[in-house]
Amino acid sequence: MLVAADAVLVTVDGVAGVEVQTEKVWSFAEEFELPRAIVINRLDRERSSFQRALESVQSVLGRTCVPIHLPIGPKRSSAASSTWYG
Numbered sequence: 001m002l003v004a005a006d007a008v009l010v011t012v013d014g015v016a017g018v019e020v021q022t023e024k025v026w027s028f029a030e031e032f033e034l035p036r037a038i039v040i041n042r043l044d045r046e047r048s049s050f051q052r053a054l055e056s057v058q059s060v061l062g063r064t065c066v067p068i069h070l071p072i073g074p075k076r077s078s079a080a081s082s083t084w085y086g
Helices: 020-032 050-061
Strands: 009-013 036-041 083-084
Touching: 009 020, 009 050, 020 050, 036 050
Parallel strands: 009 036
Antiparallel strands: 036 083
């Protein structure tokens, strides 16, 4: 089988956390042994929580997912996103 991707960038909603499609993409990446990075987006939304999203990622995708870039400042004013490698 020919795989047309060299790596996978997975986005996780800062409000909803890991969703079904996120799990499917992660499973495909594992199957093809592709390197993965996770980006938490929409941290500027109401009810978003970096900590809750982190817990969601670690419980569903594995405890080896660790943050390497953390948001700084109040969530409404921060344009930063968080990137993880798992």
